[in-house]
Amino acid sequence: MEKFRVLIVDDEGEFVETIVKRLRDRGLEAEGALSGQEALDLLDEQEFDVCVLDYRMPGMDGIETLRHMKKKKPRMEVIMLTGHGSVESGIQGLQLGAYNYVMKPAPLKDLLHQMELAYERKLIEEERFKTLGAE
C-alpha cells in the first residue's frame, strides 16, 4: 500500500504523540491534533486521506467534529475511536459517514489495517468520481 496522509485527533497528548511517531516510522505522513477545533483548523491548511478521531473529547466532541469534518472534507475517511463503546453513538457515527467505529485500546497493527482499508475506500471513491466526471 502506498503511503497516505493521516490525522490523529485525541485529547490525550501522549497517545497522539506515540501513534504519530510510529506511523511516521512506517513511512506515513502523520499529524496530530489535541482537540476537534485544532483538527478542523488543520484541515484548512492541509489535506489528509484518513483521520482517526476520538469519540470523547472535552469541548467539541467526536461526533460534532465528525459532522464538521464531513462538511469540510467529505472524501476524507474517518475512523472513530471509542473508550467504552455505545451502540447508539456507533450508529450515529456511521450514519454521519464514519468508516469504522473501533474500541480502544486498538493494537497499532489492527488500527493501521483499518486505516489502509479506509484509504482503499477513498481511492475507489475518487476513481468513481473521476469516471463520472469524464462521462
Next chain:
Amino acid sequence: MSSFLKKVNLSGVEPYLMTALIFACAIPLLFAGRYLLSGGAVALGAISLFHTRRILASMGRIAEQRIMSGIAEERLITDDRACRSQIFSSVDTLSAGIAHEINNPLGIIAQEIQWIGHLTESPSMRGIKEAEDLRDSLREISRQVDRCKETVHKLLSLARQVEPVLQFVDVNELIRSMVIVAERQAAAKKITIVRRLESGLPVVASDPPLLRQVLLNLLLNATQAIDQEGVITVSTRSLGGEFVEIKVQDNGCGIPREHLARIFTPFFSTKPEGKGTGLGLAISRGIIERLGGSIDVSSEPGESTTFTIRVPVNSRRVNATLARG
C-alpha cells in the same frame, strides 16, 4: 414457473388437463422469451401467468379457479413490492422537502437560543433569580432542537441513494468487532452475546460501513427486546458460496404477529416515545437491498425474534472495481 406449478396443485387435475397444462405453460414461456430481454423476470412471470390463464379459461372451471388464486398470490407479492417502492419514493421526495423546510427554521431557532443565552449573561440581568431558570429552559429547547435535527438527518440518510463502495469484507471479523461494541451495554443488562460464526466463510464484496450500521442496529434492537438477562446469538453461514447469511437472534419479548409486516416501514415504532425514531429498520432494509441482499424477520411472541440477512458474495464485481482502482 415452479412456484406457479406448485400453486396449481396438479394432483386434483385430470391427466388430459395435465398435458394441456404443460402445453399451456410452454406456449407462454415461448411468448415470454421475447419479453425477457426487455422486461426481466417480473414481466416474464406476469405475462406467462396472464397467457396461461387465458388459454386455460376454456378448460374447465377447476383449473381456472386454481390458477386465479395463483395469480392473486403472485399479484399480492408484486403489489407489496410496488407499494413499498412507492412508499420509498414518496419518502425520498418528502425528506428532501423536510430537510429544507425544517432544517432552516431549526437553524434560526438554534441561533436565537444562543442570542437569548447571551442576553441572560448581560449586566442588567445579573442578580435576577429567574435568569438561571431561563438558561435551564434554553438548554432544554436546545436539546429538543438537536433531537429534531437528528431525525431529519436520519430521514435524509434513508432517502439518500449513495451507491455502495464495494470492498472485500471478512464478515466474521466485521461481526466480531461490532459485537465487542455492543457487549458492554448488553452486559449491563446481564445479556450474553453468543457468536456462532462459521469458519471458512467466503470473503464478500460489500460496503463495510453500511454493513456495520445494519449490524449495530440489529444488535441495538436485540438488546432492547430483552428486559433483563437473556441471550443474543449472532451466527453466520455460507449459502452455497453465493450468499453469506447473518442471523441475529434474541430471546426477548418477540414481535406480535400484527406488527411483523410493518416492522420495516419508516416511522413504525413500538418503542416508548423518544426512544428510537422508527427509522432504524427501514434504513437497514434500504441498505441491505442496495447491497443486493435481503433482510427478513421472524418471531415467536414472548420467545424470540430472529433477523436474517443475506448478502451476495459478489466477488466478480469487486475484482473489476479493485482492478480499476
